[in-house]
Amino acid sequence: MSSTPPSSLLVLLLCLPSLMLPLPALALTTSRRLLLDQFWPRHLPHSNAPRSEPAAGYFPPTDGGGDQLTQAPGTNPPAGEPLNVILAGTSDPAVLVDSGLDGGFRNFFLTSDELSSGVGFAGECLGQHEGAPQTANLGDGNGYVNETAVLRWDYTDPSLGTCRETVLGGNHFRYWRQDGKSANSSAVFMATSYEMPIAQGHNIVVNGYNLGRDWLVGNITHSPIDTDALTNTSTFSGTVSYAGFVYSTSISYVSGLLANTSVGVNHGSTVGIDGKNALDGLVAVLDVKITTTPKNATSKKSAAVPMSAPPPPLRGLLPALLLSLLFGAISL
Numbered sequence: 001m002s003s004t005p006p007s008s009l010l011v012l013l014l015c016l017p018s019l020m021l022p023l024p025a026l027a028l029t030t031s032r033r034l035l036l037d038q039f040w041p042r043h044l045p046h047s048n049a050p051r052s053e054p055a056a057g058y059f060p061p062t063d064g065g066g067d068q069l070t071q072a073p074g075t076n077p078p079a080g081e082p083l084n085v086i087l088a089g090t091s092d093p094a095v096l097v098d099s100g101l102d103g104g105f106r107n108f109f110l111t112s113d114e115l116s117s118g119v120g121f122a123g124e125c126l127g128q129h130e131g132a133p134q135t136a137n138l139g140d141g142n143g144y145v146n147e148t149a150v151l152r153w154d155y156t157d158p159s160l161g162t163c164r165e166t167v168l169g170g171n172h173f174r175y176w177r178q179d180g181k182s183a184n185s186s187a188v189f190m191a192t193s194y195e196m197p198i199a200q201g202h203n204i205v206v207n208g209y210n211l212g213r214d215w216l217v218g219n220i221t222h223s224p225i226d227t228d229a230l231t232n233t234s235t236f237s238g239t240v241s242y243a244g245f246v247y248s249t250s251i252s253y254v255s256g257l258l259a260n261t262s263v264g265v266n267h268g269s270t271v272g273i274d275g276k277n278a279l280d281g282l283v284a285v286l287d288v289k290i291t292t293t294p295k296n297a298t299s300k301k302s303a304a305v306p307m308s309a310p311p312p313p314l315r316g317l318l319p320a321l322l323l324s325l326l327f328g329a330i331s332l
């Protein structure tokens with residue numbers, strides 16, 4: 001599907017404002033429950049009884065009747081995108097909260113310029129959201145649910161950089177929380193991919209699922225990840241900071257959650273070419289701990305970090321801003 005920039009712009013402008021809702025803040029839990037997961041019968045008819053938090057910090061979705069692939073809307077036969085990054089439930093509880101405040105998930109993924117050293121993903125362009133949501137079933141008893149939100153690589157500009165991503169393409173991820181009552185790990189499952197510019201219909205670049213995952217990990221480690229050299233024993237670590245919070249991240253690549261395949265994968269035949277599969281079958285599991293909390297952490301003023309919805313006055317400026325961005329981008 002390709003479309004000319006003017007009609008793409010129209011689509012972009014007609015998009016409804018994001019319906020992103022903040023997830024309810026999760027209660028902080030420090031108690032360690034017994035690790036009964038290993039004794040839980042697997043691949044049996046799914047029970048809604050709660051399972052204890054696994055040592056890995058997430059439950060494999062297929063154990064609870066779910067899928068490690070999302071479902072992309074309008075695909076026939078049904079196809080989905082790999083949930084190829086997991087923020088483990090063993091992470092600092094504050095990082096598992098979908099918030100830009102108090103060291104939350106969105107703060108971890110933000111960055112600004114060379115002075116900061118964050119990961120570099122922010123909410124969608126001026127709170128706009130394009131397209132129908134993807135759905136995922138994390139096997140937690142909630143069935144298929146809409147994505148929570150999309151974060152896009154912000155080209156080192158947290159306020160307008162995701163508008164560039166929307167027009168020019170780039171790295172982005174959709175995410176879901178595994179918090180249903182039968183498998184409540186609080187882990188965040190992320191479908192990461194590197195997409196083409198809007199003028200090329202936002203298809204995924206060659207090898208764009210594996211590369212999107214590894215560029216995101218590289219943004220955490222500040223060092224390139226060699227995608228072809230990865231195995232299920234690869235581990236990395238990195239330190240990033242934003243707004244005074246310092247995060248230490250351990251990354252492990254694991255196999256067994258995703259298949260090494262192109263079957264059932266959205267855009268699978270154009271992402272995996274030259275005899276290579278679209279997916280290498282690896283998932284990057286992030287365990288993120290906050291090592292420094294700034295003294296001003298609970299100040300209301302920390303609301304200065306950009307969130308998904310723009311302040312109301314911005315909405316009137318949206319068409320003009322997008323026009324200038326689009327044509328600025330095209331004349332590059």
Ligand SMILES: *[C@@H]1O[C@H](CO)[C@@H](O)[C@H](O)[C@H]1NC(C)=O
Pocket residue numbers: 132133146
């Ligand atoms: C999921 O998204 C669709 C399309 O935006 C919407 O119609 C539907 O109500 C959403 N479902 C839930 C449970 O929010």
Ligand SMILES: *[C@@H]1O[C@H](CO)[C@@H](O)[C@H](O)[C@H]1NC(C)=O
Pocket residue numbers: 026027028029179180181184186
């Ligand atoms: C999931 O766990 C979190 C944190 O322990 C808790 O706040 C939440 O209520 C739980 N949700 C369900 C559906 O049990």
Ligand SMILES: *[C@@H]1O[C@H](CO)[C@@H](O)[C@H](O)[C@H]1NC(C)=O
Pocket residue numbers: 153170171214215216217218219222223224225
């Ligand atoms: C950080 O992300 C950008 C955008 O996806 C990518 O071009 C860059 O290579 C990444 N950095 C590393 C070190 O992987």
Ligand SMILES: *[C@@H]1O[C@H](CO)[C@@H](O)[C@H](O)[C@H]1NC(C)=O
Pocket residue numbers: 232254255256
């Ligand atoms: C790692 O992958 C190999 C096959 O390449 C497999 O035999 C092994 O069981 C995997 N190990 C783990 C821990 O998943």
Ligand SMILES: *[C@@H]1O[C@H](CO)[C@@H](O)[C@H](O)[C@H]1NC(C)=O
Pocket residue numbers: 230231260277280281282
């Ligand atoms: C995926 O499968 C291909 C063969 O189809 C193999 O060459 C490659 O090493 C596998 N990748 C991983 C990470 O196991």
Ligand SMILES: *[C@@H]1O[C@H](CO)[C@@H](O)[C@H](O)[C@H]1NC(C)=O
Pocket residue numbers: 242243244294295296297299301302303304
């Ligand atoms: C809190 O302090 C840090 C430095 O420790 C600073 O980077 C950050 O911008 C401050 N946040 C607010 C909201 O003032």
